[in-house]
Amino acid sequence: MALSDDVESHVSDKDLIARRRRQIVNAAVKLFSKQGYAGTTVQQISKQAGVSTGLVYQYFGDKDDILFLALKQVLDTYEHDIPPQYADLDHPLERLFAALRAYCTVVHTLRDATVLAYRATKSLPLNRRIYIENAEIRTNRIFRDLLDECVAQGLMKAPDLELLTYQFVLFSHAWALKQWAFSGKYDLDSYVEAGGKLLIEPFLTGNGRAYWNTL
Amino acid sequence: MALSDDVESHVSDKDLIARRRRQIVNAAVKLFSKQGYAGTTVQQISKQAGVSTGLVYQYFGDKDDILFLALKQVLDTYEHDIPPQYADLDHPLERLFAALRAYCTVVHTLRDATVLAYRATKSLPLNRRIYIENAEIRTNRIFRDLLDECVAQGLMKAPDLELLTYQFVLFSHAWALKQWAFSGKYDLDSYVEAGGKLLIEPFLTGNGRAYWNTL
Amino acid sequence: MALSDDVESHVSDKDLIARRRRQIVNAAVKLFSKQGYAGTTVQQISKQAGVSTGLVYQYFGDKDDILFLALKQVLDTYEHDIPPQYADLDHPLERLFAALRAYCTVVHTLRDATVLAYRATKSLPLNRRIYIENAEIRTNRIFRDLLDECVAQGLMKAPDLELLTYQFVLFSHAWALKQWAFSGKYDLDSYVEAGGKLLIEPFLTGNGRAYWNTL
Amino acid sequence: MALSDDVESHVSDKDLIARRRRQIVNAAVKLFSKQGYAGTTVQQISKQAGVSTGLVYQYFGDKDDILFLALKQVLDTYEHDIPPQYADLDHPLERLFAALRAYCTVVHTLRDATVLAYRATKSLPLNRRIYIENAEIRTNRIFRDLLDECVAQGLMKAPDLELLTYQFVLFSHAWALKQWAFSGKYDLDSYVEAGGKLLIEPFLTGNGRAYWNTL
DNA sequence: AATGAATGAGCTTTCATTCAT
DNA sequence: GATGAATGAAAGCTCATTCAT
Known part of the structure; x- marks a missing residue:
């Protein structure tokens, strides 16, 4: 820093x-x-x-300082709370899905703060905005690494891992950003399940699918 | 209204x-x-x-009135500018892809305004926020109808059309929201292409894939 | 002027x-x-x-001009509408009482405008305020002259005609100024009657009283 | 309150x-x-x-709050400063006259503020205007009670005590409202003396007059 | 280290007045 | 003569920031 x-x-x-x-x-x-x-x-x-x-x-x-540390704290929570929730698992697909569930869960806990991050980052001066954006990139890295792992082990195959990573992130954030649209139609669990079907299943290889069906 | x-x-x-x-x-x-x-x-x-x-x-x-009309204008532009860009096309898959391209293009044109919509909607009084959210839902309907059409004609198959619709929307919005992450890696065209591969291709049926490959 | x-x-x-x-x-x-x-x-x-x-x-x-002419018009109405209502009467006491009734009636008609005159005269620039005040003095003259007439004819006797004149004026104005206190307790007629008992009767001479009782 | x-x-x-x-x-x-x-x-x-x-x-x-408290302060001064100035006196007529002198004196001290009360009360929202009007009624009560006392002891007799009370009040207020007319002709003392002659003397009974002449 | 009363620049909003048509 | 859109100075009010205690 x-x-x-x-x-x-x-x-x-x-x-x-x-x-x-x-x-x-x-x-x-x-x-x-x-x-x-x-x-x-x-x-x-x-x-x-x-x-x-x-x-x-x-x-x-x-006052800007407070905002900066507030956003930093939100991002830090993401970074620190998600990994422990898949660390114990062995299989890459299981880890990836657990990470998605963990991300969505953290977003759920920090619903309002997540929306805040979207609304307020632009209020920061440039260097601080970049710092926050880098913190987000580090968080994204979590998904990216897990996806890479799945691909490396022949479980998944996707045309553009970079963008697929973002789809994971956006999907998680959407739970907070579009509360008004989702509440009533989904609860957190069914939302995560559906996420698996949209973001993981379609990109499984034969091997991947074989394991996935055992989960 | x-x-x-x-x-x-x-x-x-x-x-x-x-x-x-x-x-x-x-x-x-x-x-x-x-x-x-x-x-x-x-x-x-x-x-x-x-x-x-x-x-x-x-x-x-x-001042609130100005914000409201500003957001309304952005949403109206979405609603009016996208449909004409796929209206002439016949095949549902072609229409869907054209709509994705059109949405991303409009978002590109209104990059800053799109970010504004995310940041500022919460600043509106409730009844106006609801009006804006409804306008967004109407825009989402565009994708939903096109997806339904594809499914009805046996070209696509997806576990959750509601959420897949939102993935289309989020993907398009992300072009504006995550400019700082995408610029340099993608141009608008390659972004849209990649979108097709992530959001359409995985959900094609055999028939759908056959046609898709001719595009 | x-x-x-x-x-x-x-x-x-x-x-x-x-x-x-x-x-x-x-x-x-x-x-x-x-x-x-x-x-x-x-x-x-x-x-x-x-x-x-x-x-x-x-x-x-x-805008000040409008206020000035507005106040002037109110004062002019006083000045023009009261005299005709006692002009036909012959006896000074009758004239005086008729003038009181007339003043109260005009005040009643112009209730709001009368209050306005009290509230707003101070908003005028000095020379105009003086003009308005002179107009008021001219109106007061009406009572003064009628009182003088009564005294000259040995019908009334008062220690201070100047101040008694003002009591007549204030009594009339009060009908507008203290509406909130009087409405419900008096109607215009009974108010005028009571005015006669407070402002005229106590100052009658023997002759005056003799005539007064015939009214 | x-x-x-x-x-x-x-x-x-x-x-x-x-x-x-x-x-x-x-x-x-x-x-x-x-x-x-x-x-x-x-x-x-x-x-x-x-x-x-x-x-x-x-x-x-x-800003309204300031006006309200300003008016309230004026009315409170009336209410608190007048009674002590007749409290020590024993005879009802003396008390009444002392109260008139006291009221006129307070009005003199608060000349501008008294005019303000006439001009600005209407600027208050309804509930506050009523509060101020009630405070005025409480002040009027001072004269009313003293007059009642005089009547009860057979010193005075008046056709309408309610209105006579108001004449006392108006007479006192007039010292401020009509400064422009009175200054030069009266000083405070002679004004009060004349007030006694107009508002008390004419309504004395035989007994009352007997005492009055000893003052 | 902690308080919270005090500051004043800067905001939104109003409205008397002007002027091109 | 008449219009009413346009102006911009000035008002009420807020709130980030300071500082004496």
Whole structure:
């Protein structure tokens, strides 16, 4: 992380800094998600976090900083919460499907924050936007690597792995972005099942299909 | 369109109203797309449109009205510009693919505005948000009907047509939403080609594949 | 009337000027009375008068002009409508009481406009305020002269005719100013009767009382 | 006082709230009195009060709130300052006359604010206007009770105590409302004396007159 | 380290006034 | 003479940021 991406603080105790920032960012994510970035005031954030307005400015340089760390935290959650959910599994196809389920589940948990990421990233200054975009690319990498693994083992075959990866990502994000369209028609489980049928099944090889049917 | 969705104007000449609104909305779309809704001032809009600040309020009730008409205009463009581009074609598969190309092309033309639609719809009051969402559903219907046609003629077969429709839509939108990831790797044409391979080819029946290969 | 009190017009036909001004002032009085001077827009006045906004500025220099003429018209109505209602009567006491009834009746008719005169006179520039105040003094003169007549003929006797005159005026104005307090307790007739008992009876001489009782 | 009449503040310290509000209301009364409510800007008020514009909005919800509290303060002053000035006196007639003097004196002190009350009450929303009107009725009660006392003790006799009460009130208010007419002819003392002669003397009984002449 | 009252630039919106037709 | 679309200065109000305590 480049220096320019650092968020400055006027406080020295490292632990305190971490704790306070978490406290404030959590409050911010909640409010940004509901009301948007511009629609949320620093006063509201401090109140929600249970601290004074002035304190916020001892841990963040300005309001943009809060947004940046809020988005970063969302992306970090993706990156940290998904891998453990397929790490124990052995078979690549199982791992891929588990990852899809895990991604959708995290998106479900962070529904509002996911929408926030779509809405607000553009509000960041360029260098920070790039940082966030790179974090997303790292998350995408998860699917890409699992797909590569499946292809390498002759289980899948796809014309364009790069784009297929994005379809996995978009499919997961859509669960949050298009809540209004999906709620009532699908629950999370059936949505993930359908995802498997659209994004994995069609690209299975004979071997792949053989294993897939045993799941 | 319900009355409550109407945007009032203090001017009587119908033609003038239409012209002025177009002029102002065009300026607004440009600025909203770049700077976001909240980040754009009415002063900036009026300046960009080449009119006075006060004039804006003779054609729009408030700033929200401008956003609403801006989004409506984007959605209307989708709805009006896509169908003509496959209307002349006879074969369902050809029509479907042409529609995908058309949608991606419109998205390409309205790149910034498409991103705007994702970012700003949540800023609308409920009844207007619903209006915009319904407009999106009508646009989705385009793909859905074409897919149904293909299935009815035994050319395609998919486990979940509803979700597959959304994959078409998301794929098209992604061209705008993920510009930063795709530009440099794809041009519009190759993107559309790859889309055909991911979203159509895997779901072709034998008959469908036979025809597809002749395209 | 001093030149500085003149209201300028860009139109030459004298009759037209008078007609248009009346038309616009009538609309203004109606609106000013209901919404106050500052709460009324020139656009509303022109609409109420059934003319274009621009036309107003061909007959009035600015919005203040309209207020001035509106107030002037109210005061003029007082001045012109009251005297005829006691002119035919011969006895001074009868004339005085008839004048009180007439004043209260005009106030009743112009309730809102009377309140307007109290609220808005201070909004005028000094020279115009003075003009209006002089018009009010002329109206007060009506009571003063009638009282003087009664005193001269030995019908009344009061310690301070100047202030008693003002009590007559205030009593009449109060019917409009304190509507909220009086409506429900008095109707116009009983109010006037009570006025006679408070403002005339106590100041009658023996002769005066003798005649008064015959009324 | 109903909740709906409360004026909200974003500040918690009770003492500070009271002090700031007084500070701002005092400035507002001064300006409103001179320039009217609509003719006074919040910027002017804040400048006159020696605080920033934003601060005003931490102690008042909007400009209307300032007007309401300003008027309320004027009415409260009436209610609190008059009674102590006759409380020590024993004789009802003396008390009545002292009250008249006190009322006129308070009106004199609050000349501009009294005019403001006449001009601006109509600018208030209905529930607040009613609150102010009720406060005025409570003030009127002062005269009414004193008059009743005089009548009960056989000192006075009047045809309509309700209206006579209003004549006392109007007479007092007139000192402010008609400054332009009275200044030069009366000073406060002679005005009050004349008031006694017009509003008390004529309604004295024999007993009343006997005592009155000893004053 | 923490508070929260105070600031003031900048926003949306209104409306008296003008002027081309 | 009459129109009404157009103007833009100025208003009310918000809120990111500061700073004395």
